[in-house]
Amino acid sequence: MATDTPQPTSAARAGRREWAALGVLVLVVTLLAIDGTVLYLAVPSLTEDLGPTATQILWIGDVYAFVLAGLLITMGNLADRIGRKRLLLTGTVGFGVASTLAAFAPNAETLIAARALLGLAGATLMPSTLSIVRSMFTDPGERARAIAVWSVGATAGGALGPLVGGFLLGHFWWGSVFLINIPVMVVALVAGWFLLPESKGDAPARVDWTSSALSILAIVPLVFAIKHSISHGVDSVALGALALGLIAGYVFVRRQLTLDVPLLDVSLFRVPAFAGALGANVLAIFGFLGLLFFFSQYLQMVRGYSPLRAGIAEMPAMVSSMVVVLLIGWFLARFGAGRSIGIGLMTAALGLAVVAATGAADTYWGLGVGLAVVGLGVGIAMTLSTDAVVGAVPAQRAGAASAVAETGYELGGALGIAILGSLNGLIYRHSLTLPDGVAPADREAAEHSLAETVYAVTDTRVVSAAQDAFETAMQDTAWIAAAILVVAAVVAWKVIPSPKVVSGESSHVEH
Numbered sequence: 356m357a358t359d360t361p362q363p364t365s366a367a368r369a370g371r372r373e374w375a376a377l378g379v380l381v382l383v384v385t386l387l388a389i390d391g392t393v394l395y396l397a398v399p400s401l402t403e404d405l406g407p408t409a410t411q412i413l414w415i416g417d418v419y420a421f422v423l424a425g426l427l428i429t430m431g432n433l434a435d436r437i438g439r440k441r442l443l444l445t446g447t448v449g450f451g452v453a454s455t456l457a458a459f460a461p462n463a464e465t466l467i468a469a470r471a472l473l474g475l476a477g478a479t480l481m482p483s484t485l486s487i488v489r490s491m492f493t494d495p496g497e498r499a500r501a502i503a504v505w506s507v508g509a510t511a512g513g514a515l516g517p518l519v520g521g522f523l524l525g526h527f528w529w530g531s532v533f534l535i536n537i538p539v540m541v542v543a544l545v546a547g548w549f550l551l552p553e554s555k556g557d558a559p560a561r562v563d564w565t566s567s568a569l570s571i572l573a574i575v576p577l578v579f580a581i582k583h584s585i586s587h588g589v590d591s592v593a594l595g596a597l598a599l600g601l602i603a604g605y606v607f608v609r610r611q612l613t614l615d616v617p618l619l620d621v622s623l624f625r626v627p628a629f630a631g632a633l634g635a636n637v638l639a640i641f642g643f644l645g646l647l648f649f650f651s652q653y654l655q656m657v658r659g660y661s662p663l664r665a666g667i668a669e670m671p672a673m674v675s676s677m678v679v680v681l682l683i684g685w686f687l688a689r690f691g692a693g694r695s696i697g698i699g700l701m702t703a704a705l706g707l708a709v710v711a712a713t714g715a716a717d718t719y720w721g722l723g724v725g726l727a728v729v730g731l732g733v734g735i736a737m738t739l740s741t742d743a744v745v746g747a748v749p750a751q752r753a754g755a756a757s758a759v760a761e762t763g764y765e766l767g768g769a770l771g772i773a774i775l776g777s778l779n780g781l782i783y784r785h786s787l788t789l790p791d792g793v794a795p796a797d798r799e800a801a802e803h804s805l806a807e808t809v810y811a812v813t814d815t816r817v818v819s820a821a822q823d824a825f826e827t828a829m830q831d832t833a834w835i836a837a838a839i840l841v842v843a844a845v846v847a848w849k850v851i852p853s854p855k856v857v858s859g860e861s862s863h864v865e866h
Contacts, residue, residue, distance in 0.1 A: 373491045376550040377501055379543055380484040381508040383447070386539050387477050388512020390419070393520040397529040404529065407463035414467045417579075422474025423481075424765040425575040429567040431482035431761070432618050439483045439490070440553040444544060446479030451540040458530035469533075481761045487551060489745045496684055498746065503683040503738040509764065511673040518666030525663065566610055566618035572603035574762065581770060584777065619759065628692075631851035632743030635696045636760060637767035638843040639736040642703055642836045643672075645771025646710070646729065649779040653714070653829045656809045657822045671723045672730030679734035686735060693851030696739045700844035703732030704837040711833035714826055732840075736847075743851065775832055780804070783821075783828035790816050 394416060401407075407415065434442045453476055457469035488505055492498035523531040577600035580593045587593070611617035623629045647669065654665040686695040706728030713721025744760040783805065789798055797814050800807045801821045808821040 368494055368497065372550060374501075376491060376547075376552070377488065377504060379546045379550055380487060381504055382539060383443070383480055383543050383547075384484050384505060385508035385512040385515070386536060386543075387480060388509050389516045389519055390473065390477070390512075390536065393516040393523075393532045394419075397520060397524055397532050400524060401466070401529040405460070405463050405466065407466075411463040411467065415463065415470060418467055419470045419474040419477070420765065421575050421578055422471050423477045424578050424762060425571040426475060426478035427482055427762045427765065428570045428574075428619055428759065430478045431486070431759070432567075434479075434483045434486055438553050439487050440547070440551045442479050443483035443487065443551065444547055446476045446483065447540050447544045447547065449476035450480065451537050451544075454533045454536035454540070458533040460530075485741070485745060485760060491552060495746070496687065499683050499687055499739065499742050500680060502742045502745075503680045503734070506734060506738040506741060507673075507677050507680065509737075511676060515666070515673065518663065518670070521661065521663030521666050563610075563614060563616075563618050566607060566614070569603050569607035569610060570618060573600050573607050574766075576600035576603070578766070581772075627850050628743055628852050631693070631847060632696065632740040633759065633763050635700060635736055635843060635847045635851065636740035636744065637763045637770070638840060639700060639703065639733045639740065640764050640767035641771035641774075642707065642840050643729065643733045643737075643771070644768040645775030645836060646707065646833065647672075648772045648776050649829055649832060650710070652805065653825060656805050657826050657829075658719075668719065668723070669726060671727035672733075675727040675730035676734035678731060679738055683735070683738055687739070691852070692739050692743050694848055696736050696743075696851055697844045697848030699732045699735030699737075699739065700840045700847055701732070703729050703736060704840035704844065706730070706732055707833045707837035707840065711830045711837065714830040714833070740847075740851075775836055778835060779825075779828045779832040782831045783824050786827040787820060787824040789820050793817055 401415075402412065430442065450473060453469050453472035457466055457473065460466035460469055485502075485505065488501050489498070492501045519535070520532050523535065576596040580596040580600065583590075583593045583596065607619075608621050611619055611621045624633075651665055651669070654660040654668055660668060686698070689695075690698065706725045709725030709728060710722055711725075713725060716722075741760050744763075784802060787801060789801060793801075793814065793816070797808075797812045797817045800811050801817050805821050805825040808818055812818055812821075
C-alpha cells in the first residue's frame, strides 16, 4: 500500500561533479542509441561497395541487436561484481576498436564480426550508465531528474540516427557512420576516468554462467523470431526460435528460484512497483519506436522527404522529450510515480491519435504537433518507469536492475517494430486498390510492399495507389497503437504505487 505523505530522508544531494559525470553517461547512451538506427540508411552504399548477399545484409543489421540484448543481463550483473566504472571504461575502449574495424571492413564477413563486437561492447555500456546514475543520485527527486536527462539521450539518439546518417552519407562514405563513434568515445573515456565514481554491489564475485547462458538462449531466439517474422513472415523458423526462447526462459526462471544470489531476482516481478513499471517502460518504447519505424517510411515514400528531411521532421519528438527534464519533479510531487506514468502513456496515446488524424492533411504541422505530444508522453512514462525499476532494488543490485530495464527497452523496441510494422503491412495490403490493366509484375510488387513499388514500378497509377494505401495503414496503425497505450495508462495508474516525491524527500512504499 502506498502512502501519499512524503517522508524526509537523509539522502545526500548531488554536486557539480555528479551532474558533470551525468553528461558523460548521457553522451555514451546517446551514441549507443544512434548506433542502433544510423546503419539502415547506409545499407545501399555499403551493399554497392562490399557486395554482401541478402542473408549477410540481414546479419549486418541484426547481429548488433542480438548480441546486445542477449548479454545485457549478464553484463549488468558483472558490473555489480567487478565495478560499474571499470566495466564502462573497458566497454568504451572496446566500442571504439569495434567501430574502427566496422568503418574499414574490407568485406561483409568482417563487418558482421565488427557489428557483433559493437553489440558486446554496447552490452557493457548500457546497464553501466544507468546503474552509475542510480549510485550517484541517492535523493529521489534528483534521481528522477537525472534519469530524465539519461532518457533524453536514449530516446533522442534513436531519432537522431537517421538525421546523423543522412548528413554523413551526404558527405562521406558509408564507414563514416561508424567512424563518428571514435571521437565521442575518446571524450567519454577521458572524462569518465576523472569524473565517474566507482561503485559495485556486495554480491559474490562469481557470476553464474549457466544462468547467463540460459538468459542468452531465452532472449536471442525471441529477438530473432521477431526480426525474422518482420522480413519473412511467421514460419517454422520463427516459431522454432520462439519455442526455444520460451523453453530456455522457463528453465532460466526455475534456476533463479534455486540460487542464493540469482542472476535475476524473479521475485521482483511480484512487486507492483517493479513489474508495472517494467511493463510501462516496454509499452512506452513499443509505441515510440514502432511509430518511428513506419512513420519514417511514410515521410520518405509517401511525402517524398529525403532521409535528412525526414530526420528533421521527426525532431519535435526529440525536442519535447527534453522538456521532461523540467517537468518531472513537478509530476512526481503532484501525482506520484504510478499516476504520472499513466498520464505520460495517455499523453503519448493522444499524440498518436493526432498523428493518425492529420496523416492525410496536405501540411506537416499537425504531424509535428502530434510527434511533439508523443515525445512528451513517452519521455514522462519512460523516465519514471525506468526510475521505478532501478529504484525498486537496493543500490548494490543497481546493475542487475538496470540490465532488466535495458532489456525491456530492447524488447519493447523490437516488439513495437514487429507488431506495429506487421499490422501496418497487413492494413496496407488490405487497403490497396489497384486500377484495371496493371501489369502482373507491377501488381505483385505493389502487393508486396510500398518500398518495392516506389523503387521498382514506373506506372504512376500503381505508385499513387500504393502510397494512398500506406497512408491509410499508417493512420490506422497509429490509432491501434494509441488504443494500446490508453489501456496501458489505465493499468499503470491503478497498479503502480504513487507516493508523492519531491527533491530532498522520499516516499515510503509498502509492498
